[in-house]
Amino acid sequence: MSRYLRPPNTSLFVRNVADDTRSEDLRREFGRYGPIVDVYVPLDFYTRRPRGFAYVQFEDVRDAEDALHNLDRKWICGRQIEIQFAQGDRKTPNQMKAKEGRNVYSSSRYDDYDRYRRSRSRSYDRRRSRSRSFDYNYRRSYSPRNSRPTGRPRRSRSHSDNDRFKHRNRSFSRSKSNSRSRSKSQPKKEMKAKSRSRKSLLRARVMDFITSTAILPLLLGCVGLFSLFKLLQWLRMRAYVRNAVVVITGATSGLGRECARVFHAAGARLVLCGRNAEALEELSQELAASRALEVQTHKPCTVTFDLADPGAIAGAASEILQCFGHVDVLINNAGISYRGAIVDTSPDVDKRVMETNYFGPVALTKALLPAMIRRRQGHVVAISSIQGKISLPFRSAYAASKHATQAFFDCLRAEVEQHDIEVTVISPGYIHTNLSLNAVTADGSKYGVMDETTAQGRSPVQVAQDILAALGKKKKDVVLADPMPSLAVYLRTLAPGLFFRLMASRARKERKSKHS
Known part of the structure; x- marks a missing residue:
């Protein structure tokens, strides 16, 4: 039961943020989906320039989910941003600020974004290689909606929210039943695949036999038809005169x-x-x-x-x-x-x-x-x-x-x-x-x-x-x-200027040969 008593994760980790992005810009874009507690754009310690990512904390986890669903892979400030729920021990902008202020020269892997990115690149690429719907459901799984503390006032859901949660529960139960039926039907699928492979192999052998035995008769038939056509043409020519x-x-x-x-x-x-x-x-x-x-x-x-x-x-x-x-x-x-x-x-x-x-x-x-x-x-x-x-x-x-x-x-x-x-x-x-x-x-x-x-x-x-x-x-x-005189006929029509220059050159050569 302890996992249901943890405070909900309302912070979003925004990746691929433009260098000239300010916290006010992110607050304006993300504020359309609910009240925002804090926005933090980390700066590099030496260059004092944005490090390419930011944290946005909402008051309500549902607002964070709405922002994730609507703004992921959208263009903001000239960049296509990527959003996921914040993970680790820096889930909020305040935690991020406190960590950076506590030890600037710390060698922790959380102080270097490049090492942070490398440490998560394999799992991140593996998730991104799947379909977008899978990646979206994967990120949403990090924000348990039922992990709210009991003492905090909850926002009343509309009828559309209740219908959406009912549909999600229904799809979850359907996926469980599908997984059970899938495990039962695996042997049948393997048998079908084997029979299909046997049929394709048999079909390939039949086609190889047909092509190997029929290619020579086809070639001989084509040569015979061509010869017959030329013979008929010759007979017609002789009969004409x-x-x-x-x-x-x-x-x-x-x-x-x-x-x-x-x-x-x-x-x-x-x-x-x-x-x-x-x-x-x-x-x-x-x-x-x-x-x-x-x-x-x-x-x-x-x-x-x-x-x-x-x-x-x-x-x-x-x-x-x-x-x-x-x-x-x-x-x-x-x-x-x-x-x-x-x-x-x-x-x-x-x-x-x-x-x-x-x-x-x-x-x-x-x-x-x-x-x-x-x-x-x-x-x-x-x-x-x-x-x-x-x-x-x-x-x-x-x-x-x-x-x-x-x-x-x-x-x-x-x-x-x-x-x-x-x-x-x-x-x-x-x-x-x-x-x-x-x-x-x-x-x-x-x-x-x-x-x-x-x-x-x-x-x-x-x-x-x-x-x-x-x-x-x-x-x-x-x-x-011959080909050259025949080509000259087309050259006279298509490129008369070139043809006239060639004829003038020929005239000069013949004139020189006569005088010599």
Whole structure:
């Protein structure tokens, strides 16, 4: 019974107090919850500055509990304070003052706050690591409410206080019954945990077995599906040009000659066009002598004319239509290249390049287009260049003709879509052909030099196969270039200033190499 006769603990220990906090500030904040007996903020003996904690003593323990409940971990004077009931032999500010005044140089652990904090750090951290509700109930347990002396007048409780204490007693009895039932159900929980662990182990083994045995079939299935997709795509591509009438201009050499071989092997009926009748006849005999194992081939027809001659195009178009009666695919491949500076180039050279690369293909396309529209079937292919999207120095006439070709056939695609006619623009990069050897210079003569970039270009056979694949997929615009030229196309759009500086640097290098 002696523990119920001890005086109640009405002092609060406030931790993490700001350095500029005064006792009046704490009295004002804590005084909202009841009358305060005393407030004490200890000062350091040498610096005479606050030591980071304080004591607040209330008249009634219930007021102290209310202040603890409402102000713990709240921000006061710029700091988040922590509150608990005072413990030990310094429960009140007066006791704290008396202890400090009795022996300033005492070596007791209560005179050094750092040692005080270290001595309680383990138990304090252990309590703070739990939940906040546990910590709050733990601190409240240090203030027994029933330990009031009988002679002291008690404050009358309200109905809400009585209800709160009834609820606390009820929860305490419920926790006791829960602890008893928990101790009884421990073996059952252990058995459930063991069965759950066995099930999870069995499930993991089953999954390991499935993954180890099914990963190889899945991989093989994916590879098989991809291969089947590519095979179907290849068959569709071959079927698109099989028995189709394909007109190829510039078929005597370079890319046009390889396109003739690739399309002939795919089963197309070819109409070969060019300026050299002997070269066309030689190519026709070569293709007629070759026999494809997979498809039936046809003997090509030849039509000799010059795209640079506007008067010859109309007659050539009627002759092309007489070969097989109609045209399914027109491949505008003929063209010449150009090397020279703009200030040294005469307008006649510019006209010559434009006649072959732009006006000739446009005139032939216009001559054969009405027959395609009447059949509501046809495919027009324009072999442009990567220089139809970007311009390189000392190739002004060629780049201008390819830019015009790109623009014209882009417009044509939009206009003939209602007639079910496809238009594809192919923009290859450097191809290992005689294009640079046959290029014209500023004065109209042949260039006669194989450029280093042209010599390192792609094989014309690969480009011809890519063109066949693009036709089978009915692509609108195809760039067949290395990564650097393709990157330059995007650089011209996204960072034009950088692109122009790079082209100016290239022009300076080419000019120096020519003079040297």
